[in-house]
Amino acid sequence: MSQLNNKRYLKRKIINNVTLSISLLTVLFALTFLVWILWTLFSQGLSHLGLDVFTKMTPPPGSSGGLLNAIVGSLYMVLIATFIGTPIGVLAGTYLAEYGKSGWLAPTTRFINDILLSAPSIVIGLFVYEVAVNSVGHFSGWAGALALSLIVIPVVVRTTENMMQLVPSTLREAAAALGAPYWKVIVNVVYRSARTGIMTGLLLAVARISGETAPLLFTALNNQFWSADMSKPIASLAVVIFQFAMSPYEDWQHLAWAGALLITLFVLTLNILARTIFRPSQSQN
Amino acid sequence: MTNAGGEAYLSPASLLNEPTIIRESTSMSSIMQSKNMGARLDKLFRGTTMFFAFLVFILLLGIIVTLFVGSLPALKAFGPAFFTSDAWNPVEIQFGGLVPIYGTFITALIAMVIGIPVSFGIAIFITELSPTWLKRPIGIAIELLAGIPSIIYGMWGLFVFAPLFADHVQPWINDNLGALPVIGQVFQGPPMGIGMLTAGFILAIMVIPFTSSVMRDVFEIVPTMLKESAYGLGATTWEVVWNVVLPYTKTGVVGGIMLGLGRALGETMAVTFVIGNAHELSASLMMPGNTISSALANEFTEAVGDIYTSSLITLGLTLFVITFVVLAIAKLLLIRLSMREGKQS
Numbered sequence: 119m120s121q122l123n124n125k126r127y128l129k130r131k132i133i134n135n136v137t138l139s140i141s142l143l144t145v146l147f148a149l150t151f152l153v154w155i156l157w158t159l160f161s162q163g164l165s166h167l168g169l170d171v172f173t174k175m176t177p178p179p180g181s182s183g184g185l186l187n188a189i190v191g192s193l194y195m196v197l198i199a200t201f202i203g204t205p206i207g208v209l210a211g212t213y214l215a216e217y218g219k220s221g222w223l224a225p226t227t228r229f230i231n232d233i234l235l236s237a238p239s240i241v242i243g244l245f246v247y248e249v250a251v252n253s254v255g256h257f258s259g260w261a262g263a264l265a266l267s268l269i270v271i272p273v274v275v276r277t278t279e280n281m282m283q284l285v286p287s288t289l290r291e292a293a294a295a296l297g298a299p300y301w302k303v304i305v306n307v308v309y310r311s312a313r314t315g316i317m318t319g320l321l322l323a324v325a326r327i328s329g330e331t332a333p334l335l336f337t338a339l340n341n342q343f344w345s346a347d348m349s350k351p352i353a354s355l356a357v358v359i360f361q362f363a364m365s366p367y368e369d370w371q372h373l374a375w376a377g378a379l380l381i382t383l384f385v386l387t388l389n390i391l392a393r394t395i396f397r398p399s400q401s402q403n
Numbered sequence: 404m405t406n407a408g409g410e411a412y413l414s415p416a417s418l419l420n421e422p423t424i425i426r427e428s429t430s431m432s433s434i435m436q437s438k439n440m441g442a443r444l445d446k447l448f449r450g451t452t453m454f455f456a457f458l459v460f461i462l463l464l465g466i467i468v469t470l471f472v473g474s475l476p477a478l479k480a481f482g483p484a485f486f487t488s489d490a491w492n493p494v495e496i497q498f499g500g501l502v503p504i505y506g507t508f509i510t511a512l513i514a515m516v517i518g519i520p521v522s523f524g525i526a527i528f529i530t531e532l533s534p535t536w537l538k539r540p541i542g543i544a545i546e547l548l549a550g551i552p553s554i555i556y557g558m559w560g561l562f563v564f565a566p567l568f569a570d571h572v573q574p575w576i577n578d579n580l581g582a583l584p585v586i587g588q589v590f591q592g593p594p595m596g597i598g599m600l601t602a603g604f605i606l607a608i609m610v611i612p613f614t615s616s617v618m619r620d621v622f623e624i625v626p627t628m629l630k631e632s633a634y635g636l637g638a639t640t641w642e643v644v645w646n647v648v649l650p651y652t653k654t655g656v657v658g659g660i661m662l663g664l665g666r667a668l669g670e671t672m673a674v675t676f677v678i679g680n681a682h683e684l685s686a687s688l689m690m691p692g693n694t695i696s697s698a699l700a701n702e703f704t705e706a707v708g709d710i711y712t713s714s715l716i717t718l719g720l721t722l723f724v725i726t727f728v729v730l731a732i733a734k735l736l737l738i739r740l741s742m743r744e745g746k747q748s
Contacts, residue, residue, distance in 0.1 A: 210458065223456060245465070301447075
């Protein structure tokens with residue numbers, strides 16, 4: 119009898135050990151790919167990441183050059199998208215957090231926003247193509263920035279709402295008791311205490327759009343030459359990487375690796391900044 | 404009858420209790436001016452925020468309506484047969500969505516088969532096994548996987564992973580899994596490196612951070628008391644996870660899986676690099692295929708003619724509707740879990 123019990127105990131113990139070891143292996147599995155991808159980027163990209171990358175234009179196939187116009191194009195579009203998306207996102211998030219206790223609009227918007235957060239970015243590109251490219255008749259940097267801003271909005275809405283909800287209501291009540299109207303309570307008290315949290319969301323949003331390629335493919339298109347004119351097709355780092363990496367030319371592929379390293383370093387730095395310095399109290403998915 | 408009666412009864416009473424009357428009487432006082440200003444600004448502020456919240460709502464409708472209008476020419480030309488036809492011939496203007504739709508589902512399915520167990524393992528490790536000091540670094544490292552732009556996954560997949568896969572993994576799969584009866588042909592094919600299996604595998608890596616972070620979050624809401632009761636009865640860690648934590652968080656886990664599925668279905672750049680872009684239906688996972696998103700990325704700017712463009716937009720609409728449904732289910736499941744959590748605490 120006791121031998122039977124021992125056997126059963128042993129079996130349970132073995133199952134436990136095996137499954138927990140597998141669990142450890144899954145973590146190693148994921149980390150392996152993180153390290154592997156980063157290592158590939160450094161080993162392939164670092165040797166081609168010279169000063170030329172930052173000072174020369176994208177070259178025609180078979181000659182050397184840099185990524186200057188692509189970097190500038192990306193910066194323009196990311197900046198404009200952030201400027202369009204942030205106020206809209208913050209205000210919409212404010213409505214959800216502060217006025218969203220009753221009515222149908224707040225829960226519906228919250229639900230839709232969470233879906234837009236994970237919606238395929240290529241569909242956003244398709245939508246902007248129909249709205250801002252097809253109707254105008256040509257591709258433009260504005261269309262690209264618009265597409266990126268549509269990706270910024272849900273991220274900012276989500277973090278703004280979460281961060282404003284974390285502000286204790288006693289703070290609001292204290293301000294209201296001093297006679298402040300509600301809008302002043304929100305602007306002077308709630309925004310101020312939620313500021314770092316909202317900034318975190320903004321950083322994550324910028325990180326997200328910096329690497330986005332799909333929504334730019336048929337909005338901003340690409341431009342081999344220097345152009346800072348937002349009403350014309352404009353180059354972006356991500357689209358140039360896509361074009362160069364898929365090409366059979368070695369020079370182009372080298373530049374693609376340099377660009378890939380650049381973009382990844384930028385995005386990961388923003389991610390780490392957002393997660394450590396501004397340390398959010400709750401993780402967003 | 405009851406309606407009319409109710410209204411007749413309500414109106415005088417509600418008039419008496421009308422808050423505006425009370426407000427008017429207080430506005431008689433000396434602070435009338437500033438109070439009115441404050442109230443007006445309050446209304447303005449509320450209205451502004453409401454407008455932008457409404458804008459987000461309109462955005463969704465805008466996407467659906469625009470894509471629907473854009474897909475009308477193709478839907479008129481081909482009818483519902485568009486979704487069951489595997490034709491894709493720009494010269495003869497014959498288009499059907501079957502190949503990309505099939506590819507989208509198959510690659511996402513592969514991603515789920517690999518991604519779910521791995522995400523589950525990671526979530527268990529972080530919540531149950533890891534020492535406290537290690538939890539945060541591992542959590543951040545896994546989330547960095549989600550931060551890497553998808554185009555980087557694509558490049559790495561094409562230049563680094565696919566050749567290795569072709570040289571070392573695919574021959575093995577051909578020899579072993581390919582020899583199995585019936586399902587063998589799914590695993591047979593030329594070891595080219597690119598194809599649906601590679602795309603699915605890379606998608607799995609990309610989906611892991613999303614799914615595992617949801618699983619981790621829901622595992623953490625399991626009351627310690629429940630777990631400790633099970634431990635007190637002599638259960639092993641695995642038994643606690645399998646018999647206590649998992650049943651308690653079932654809806655949340657499924658929600659996390661659906662969230663990952665939504666991501667996998669819509670992912671574009673990583674897949675575009677390694678899928679091979681072949682508009683051919685094949686049973687083998689080793690063969691190149693196509694997904695909706697990569698068909699769009701590759702062909703949209705080159706599409707000539709209304710019907711071609713419109714066919715691609717129809718595919719985009721299809722993708723949006725599919726991911727919308729999947730993500731909506733994910734969201735509803737997660738809301739249900741958090742509501743139950745709210746009731747209990």
